[in-house]
Amino acid sequence: MTSTHHLPPEAAAAALDDATAARVEALIEEEEGAQNRFSGWLGYVATMLALAMSLFHLWAAWDIVPTTTLRFVHVGFALVLSFVLFPMLRRHRNRLMPWDVVLAAASIYVIYYLIAGGDDLQDRAIFPDPMDIAVGWMLIALVLEATRRATGPVMPAVAIFFLLYGFFGNHLPAPWQHQGYDSERMIPHISIGLDGIFGTAVDVSATLIVLFTIYGAILQASGAGKFFVDFSFAATGGKAASAGRTVVLSSFLLGGPSGSGVATTVTLGTVAWPMMKKVGYRPDDAGGLLAAGGLGAIISPPVLGAAAFLIAEYLKLGYLDVLKMAVIPTILYYASLLFMVELDQKRIRAQRGGMDSAEGIKVDPIPVLLRRYGFHFTSLVAIVAFMVWGYSATLSVLYAMILAVLLSFIRPEQALWPKRLVEALAGGAIQAVGIAATCASAGIIVGVITLTGLGLKFSDIAIQAAGGSVVVTALYTALIVWIVGLAVPVTASYIICAVVAAPALMKLGVPDYAAHMFVFYYAVLSEVSPPTALSPFAAAAITGAGPYRTTLQAWKYTLPAFLLPFVFVTDPEGVGLLLNFRDGMTWLDVLWQFVLAAAGLAALAAAAQGYGLRMMAAWERLGFVLAGLLMIFPALLQHAAGDLVPYPHLIGMALATVLLVLQQRGGQARA
Numbered sequence: 001m002t003s004t005h006h007l008p009p010e011a012a013a014a015a016l017d018d019a020t021a022a023r024v025e026a027l028i029e030e031e032e033g034a035q036n037r038f039s040g041w042l043g044y045v046a047t048m049l050a051l052a053m054s055l056f057h058l059w060a061a062w063d064i065v066p067t068t069t070l071r072f073v074h075v076g077f078a079l080v081l082s083f084v085l086f087p088m089l090r091r092h093r094n095r096l097m098p099w100d101v102v103l104a105a106a107s108i109y110v111i112y113y114l115i116a117g118g119d120d121l122q123d124r125a126i127f128p129d130p131m132d133i134a135v136g137w138m139l140i141a142l143v144l145e146a147t148r149r150a151t152g153p154v155m156p157a158v159a160i161f162f163l164l165y166g167f168f169g170n171h172l173p174a175p176w177q178h179q180g181y182d183s184e185r186m187i188p189h190i191s192i193g194l195d196g197i198f199g200t201a202v203d204v205s206a207t208l209i210v211l212f213t214i215y216g217a218i219l220q221a222s223g224a225g226k227f228f229v230d231f232s233f234a235a236t237g238g239k240a241a242s243a244g245r246t247v248v249l250s251s252f253l254l255g256g257p258s259g260s261g262v263a264t265t266v267t268l269g270t271v272a273w274p275m276m277k278k279v280g281y282r283p284d285d286a287g288g289l290l291a292a293g294g295l296g297a298i299i300s301p302p303v304l305g306a307a308a309f310l311i312a313e314y315l316k317l318g319y320l321d322v323l324k325m326a327v328i329p330t331i332l333y334y335a336s337l338l339f340m341v342e343l344d345q346k347r348i349r350a351q352r353g354g355m356d357s358a359e360g361i362k363v364d365p366i367p368v369l370l371r372r373y374g375f376h377f378t379s380l381v382a383i384v385a386f387m388v389w390g391y392s393a394t395l396s397v398l399y400a401m402i403l404a405v406l407l408s409f410i411r412p413e414q415a416l417w418p419k420r421l422v423e424a425l426a427g428g429a430i431q432a433v434g435i436a437a438t439c440a441s442a443g444i445i446v447g448v449i450t451l452t453g454l455g456l457k458f459s460d461i462a463i464q465a466a467g468g469s470v471v472v473t474a475l476y477t478a479l480i481v482w483i484v485g486l487a488v489p490v491t492a493s494y495i496i497c498a499v500v501a502a503p504a505l506m507k508l509g510v511p512d513y514a515a516h517m518f519v520f521y522y523a524v525l526s527e528v529s530p531p532t533a534l535s536p537f538a539a540a541a542i543t544g545a546g547p548y549r550t551t552l553q554a555w556k557y558t559l560p561a562f563l564l565p566f567v568f569v570t571d572p573e574g575v576g577l578l579l580n581f582r583d584g585m586t587w588l589d590v591l592w593q594f595v596l597a598a599a600g601l602a603a604l605a606a607a608a609q610g611y612g613l614r615m616m617a618a619w620e621r622l623g624f625v626l627a628g629l630l631m632i633f634p635a636l637l638q639h640a641a642g643d644l645v646p647y648p649h650l651i652g653m654a655l656a657t658v659l660l661v662l663q664q665r666g667g668q669a670r671a
Contacts, residue, residue, distance in 0.1 A: 034090050035430075042096055046084055050426035053077040057210050057429075061398045068122070069115060071198040074206035075143070076111035077429070078436035080104045082146035085430060103142065110139045114192070125188040133183055136191030140444060143197060147441040150434040155488050159444045166448040175461055178452040189451050196447030200313050201439035201495050208309040208319070209435055211397045214428030215379075218401055221424035222408040222416055224376040228253035229271060230363045231370075243275035244289060244341035248334060251293030252300050261527045262534045265294035269542040280348040283545035288553025289341070290542070291535040295527045295558055296333055298490065301326050302383045306435055307494035307523055311516050312393070314498055319393035323384065325517055325578040328590075329564055332577075332597055336560040339605035347611040373411065379404040435491060442495040449499050459504040470508045474569045477501045478522050485526025493523040505569055511582075514568040514575050521565040528554040556608045560601050563632060567597065570633065596649050600631030603656050613663040620659060627656040 038046050056077070060070050083103040087093045113135050114121065121132065128136075140163075144156040163186075165172075170180030190196030194203075219225070232250035236242035247268050254264045269290045276286040301323045308326070312319045363369070379400045386396035408416045416424065449455050462480075466472035480501050485493040497519045505515040527535050533551045540550040555562070567574035575582055576590040577597065606612040607624035616624070630652025 034087060034093055036085050036087060036094050036096070038094065038096070046081075047422070047426045049077075049081055049084060050429040051422055053081065053210075053429040053432075054214050054425040057206070057214070058398065058401075061207075061211055061394045067203070068194070068198065070206050071194075071202050072111050072114050074210070074436060075197065075202060075440050076107060078433050078440065079107035079111075079142050079146050081430065081433045082150050082437055083107065085433070086146075086149035088149065103145065106138060107142050107146075110135055110142065114139075121192060125192045128184060128188045128192070132192065133187050136187035137183070139191045139197065140187070143437065143440045143444065147437040150437045151489060155438060155441050155492055158488055158492075159441045162445045162448040165454075166452055169452055175457055176454075178454075181451060186448070186451060190444055190447040195450050197440050197443040199443045199446055201310060201442050201446065201491075202436070204309045204313045205306070205432070205436045205439040207394055208397070209306045209439075210429070210432040211394060211401070212309075213432040213435070214425060215397050215401045215404070217424045217428030217431060218404050218416070218421075219376070219379070221420055221427070222376070222404055223373070223411070223414040224404075225254060225267065227369065227373040227376045229267070230373075231366070233271075234363045234366045234369055243272050243279060243281070244344055245338070247272050247276075247289055247293045248296075248337045248341055251296045252334060254297055261291075261294035261298045262538050263294075264297040265290050265535045265538050266542070268293055269539055273543055277543075279345075281344070283543035284540075284549040284553045285344070287536060287539035287543045287545050287550035288555075288557050289337075289344075290539040291528050291533075291550065291554035292337060292557035294535040294539075295524060295554075295561065296330075296337065298524050298527060299326065299333065299521070299561070300330050302380055306491045307520050309393075310491070310494060310498070311513075311520055315513055315516060317513070318387070320384070320387040323387075325513060325580070328577045328579060328594060329517075329521070329560075332564060332594070332601060333558075333560050335598055336601040336605055337557060339602050340557055340609060343606060343609040343611045347609060347615070373414075375407040375410050376404075378407055438489055438492050439495070442492045445492075445496055446499050449496075455499050455503055458500050459507055462501070462504040463507060468508070470505070470510065471570050473504055473508055474510075474518070474566055477505060477518065478565070481519055481522035482525060482529060485523050486529055488526075490523050490526055493526055494520055497523060510569045511575060511580070513580060514578060517578060518565040518569050521561055525558070525561060528558055559604055559608060563601075563604070564597065567593075567632060596631045596634065599653065599656070600628040603628035603631065603652070612660060616663070620663070623655060623659050627652045627659065630655065 036046070037043075056073060059065075065073075083100045084096065087095070088097065088099065117132075124132070144159060147159075148156045166181050166186050168180065169176065169178045171177075229250055232246050232253060233242075235249060236245040250268050250272075251264055254267060269287075272290065273286055276289075277283075281289075308322050309319065311317070312322045364372070382400045382403050383396050386399055387393060391399070405416050405421065408414050462473055462476050466476055477497075481493060481497045484496055488496070498516060502512075502515040502519050505518065506512050510518075527533070528551060533547070533554070536551040536554045537547045539545075539554075540547040543550070564577070567577060572582065573585065573589060573593055576585055576593045579590065581590075603624045606616070607621045607628065610616050610621055612620070612624070630648045634647075634649035634652070
């Protein structure tokens with residue numbers, strides 16, 4: 001994903017130099033593992049294995065495959081590919097070592113044992129045979145090692161910690177204590193049944209995530225990524241002065257083809273950073289905006305992050321319902337980014353006495369681009385259209401995939417002839433390996449949590465610590481999700497916290513969908529939170545800024561992602577932002593919520609940038625912060641202040657208006 005083949009030809013000069021590319025690749029490998037690059041017959045074998053994985057899942061999407069068999073085979077493919085494609089140690093890279101072959105063979109044996117055991121194996125999970133326990137231990141060890149290779153050591157370490165809790169939790173003090181479990185009880189629960197490794201997370205990975213990953217690879221191979229970047233530059237004028245706007249638009253469009261926040265950040269950074277530098281962006285500011293664009297790619301419909309598929313499964317909703325809930329938060333997120341970008345440009349223009357308007361990258365006009373390559377939008381729209389028509393998400397993405405392949409032949413240079421199609425299918429499977437391994441490891445954690453009852457205990461502990469307050473419980477939940485996200489990937493963070501933290505909010509009356517969306521958005525924030533802030537760190541490697549200064553700027557740009565989720569859970573009317581209607585709510589109520597949130601975010605954006613109609617003094621920035629909070633959280637502030645503040649949102653709007661008038665009349669103030 002660090003290649004620049006999808007960049008416009010005119011951007012060749014903006015491509016990464018060798019040293020920067022090496023730093024960026026190292027950062028990406030922290031998330032996706034140090035992958036082997038085989039040639040010769042080994043490369044052929046690896047490609048065929050990955051192709052077999054893709055073809056199996058495409059067939060499973062088309063035909064009926066038993067649930068347990070699908071999950072077993074999915075994990076089996078992930079294990080084998082992990083041991084073949086990801087070395088045990090970096091010094092073994094690009095070599096297939098004997099132990100890799102042994103581990104791959106052991107993975108095949110374990111999966112064969114589980115499939116061959118059939119219903120008899122499932123029935124005796126409560127009273128397992130010694131061989132069942134031995135195979136269960138083998139599976140757990142293989143999953144942990146595969147996850148370590150594909151995603152790094154943190155996730156397996158967390159899973160091992162939970163295993164120790166399951167075995168020795170009877171020695172802990174209350175309220176964390178449980179009765180304790182031995183191998184005969186816990187290992188089959190985790191490794192055989194559908195409550196552990198092969199639970200909900202792996203089910204979603206096997207039925208949806210892998211298909212959307214393959215779909216993204218097909219889009220990228222057909223040239224959709226290049227078209228979306230070109231289209232964004234054309235839509236924003238292609239000028240250096242529009243670099244910030246281009247980042248915002250491109251990040252939204254690239255979310256589907258890239259499938260990764262850090263990959264989107266790198267793709268945009270290689271093109272946009274030279275232009276951003278030209279017009280006066282500081283390296284850390286530019287890196288923060290690029291990282292915020294990468295995060296936006298994860299939360300943008302119609303292809304959200306992997307955790308969004310899990311929301312649908314946990315809540316027993318259609319994926320279209322999850323997309324619907326994400327529409328307004330996504331609009332508000334990008335609206336806030338645009339506010340920030342426009343204020344950036346005004347601030348830079350004021351500081352420099354003007355802005356360079358020279359051409360940044362030459363691209364074809366929009367009508368020409370749409371005439372030649374506009375068909376790339378078709379398959380993205382088709383996913384939603386098929387779901388609206390009544391097809392499942394699985395069939396919808398399958399049909400959209402077929403449509404993307406057929407439409408690629410409109411342009412001969414982008415046609416997916418067999419060789420390119422095979423490469424795309426194999427690439428999609430390889431991208432899914434890390435997610436599948438993560439979901440399997442998360443299943444170990446979830447299995448321990450469900451067996452020991454930790455989820456229910458934790459909910460009671462959180463509610464008691466918060467004194468039964470929804471607001472304080474939400475703060476605790478956000479902190480917990482954020483801390484977990486510092487250690488593990490977004491998908492794993494959501495899985496763990498959906499089981500542990502979300503129930504606490506639901507016990508206090510928060511709707512289940514609002515609680516899970518709250519957890520989802522805070523899990524996504526791990527993308528811009530150290531020490532695993534891969535998107536800001538990758539952006540810093542491109543711009544040459546300090547990684548932690550870049551991360552702080554990314555937090556500024558991602559402000560709405562930090563604040564909006566609290567509206568879902570603390571304001572009874574706030575669920576309107578998720579397009580769910582309660583207690584007689586109407587579309588006018590939703591529109592009013594949207595206007596308040598947008599106005600509040602605009603005020604906070606001005607405060608964060610220190611610029612409105614002109615540079616702000618410190619007291620003006622504080623005033624805009626207060627105005628923004630009053631508009632975004634009127635119910636919360638009214639609850640806290642009682643009758644003293646009867647209409648917080650109106651006060652906030654009035655305060656923002658007064659501050660703008662003062663800015664207009666006051667001339668240049670000292671910041």
